[in-house]
Amino acid sequence: MKLSQYFLPVLKEAPREAEIASHQLMLRAGMVRQQSAGIYSWLPLGLNVMRKVEQVVREEQNRAGAIEVLMPTIQSADLWRESGRYDDYGREMLRIQDRHERDMLFGPTNEEMITDIFRAYVKSYKNLPLNLYHIQWKFRDEVRPRFGVMRGREFLMKDAYSFDIDEASSRAAYYRMFVSYLRTFDRLGVKAVPMRADTGPIGGDLSHEFLILADTGESEVFCHADTMKLPVPDRTVDYGDDALIAGIVDDWTRAYARTDEMHDEALWSAVPEGDRVNARGIEVGHIFHFGTKYSQPMGATVTGPDGKETPVFMGSYGIGPSRVVAALIEAGHDDDGIIWPDSVAPFDVGLINLRVGDQATDAACAALYEQMANAGLDPLYDDTDNRAGGKFALADLIGLPWQLIVGPRGLANGEVEIKKRASGERETLSMEAAINRLVAWREQVKERFGG
């Protein structure tokens, strides 16, 4: 992409309403625009990152055996009356009426709707296990939206729903999602720690939150240092092996790890002092096992091998890609701007032409741009006639992993400069060596984080 043809409305100063780093940087980098309290438009750069986050989530859901569908944002109140949640959900649910004065709502979640789909088609245990998910906008009319897209009223959520014939296989489904979340956040380049959690209005008896540790997190977390050091299973993990998956979950849940709402001082004091990690975290994922809470009232039953009809056992599993984008920034930025994880950076490299209009420099940049594209790299070419300082500042702000800096001075020796955004390291080398370096990096990223 050429910057001169892109839409990247950056701001030199952060709007006053933005308090935390991620919110300020998302506004400064032209990623989002607030339209109303807790409601945002996603501009090209922000959308680019969110799509990449979505894609990682999607790939890991698919790998774990979940199947993608797409349910609507607008739901009928009748479904929610069946589960009893129409009255329970309270003012967080945005209620609307259509022209026929039918009660509708903007979905805050989809347990009722997916249960309705399930009961309409699935009648036999032979079709289980089943896990359906979608990635769709949700609306929760938060009392106090804040921190930009971190806690918006409208937000994108991946929500998966598992259906099983009995408690044991339902737990196995829960564990598969647990492991899939470990892999998902690992690929997103962050450490997200699973913690015992409250089940809240979703209900149920087993629940974990996944939290990215960051100073501006909204939850206080308490966990054993060992939990931070556990290895994340690689892409070859066999989701068909229930014992293996349960073993991984066992490893990850053995040590103490809870948020403040589930915190237990007695258990905590048993953790050796040197191993206690007390930090703040951002909730980016939440999984629930709730058995027959919805299937029972809504009549979602299947016939078992014994010929008896039983309510199906369910769980639900959420990740908020829009919030993840903000959380990644909270976890990765410095005074100059954002530092994206390699796996979701909006572009691989910023190609910086220091002297637009200079024939040799323009020609070198054009050649590099083409070579990168041919090599499967995704560059953002700053071909504007801004001055060098402005271009460097922009590149640092939007946080691309690499900057490839091309100017007449280096070009006189046939050289360009390459800078790693995260470390600030720079190196001067030939054009060919620079491209090779980037291609090698790309391969590494694929190997480490790729699908």
Add this chain to the structure above:
RNA sequence: CGGGGCAUGGCGCAGUCUGGUAGCGCACCUGGUUUGGGACCAGGGGGUCGCAAGUUCGAAUCUUGCUGCCCCGACCA
């Protein structure tokens, strides 16, 4: 939902106390000189000061009501 605060051009702000021609920086447009970490000179465009009512000869400024937004707390992907 309780408490606090803000609203003046795209962004950041001054002006409000003490009523009298709406201003500054950045950004934007034109011309010129520049060009390796946010250039300089000259010229230019853009705001019925959140909305409504009131007080007044006169309101960004005073009064009342409303709306929007932000922050702190209790709740949530």
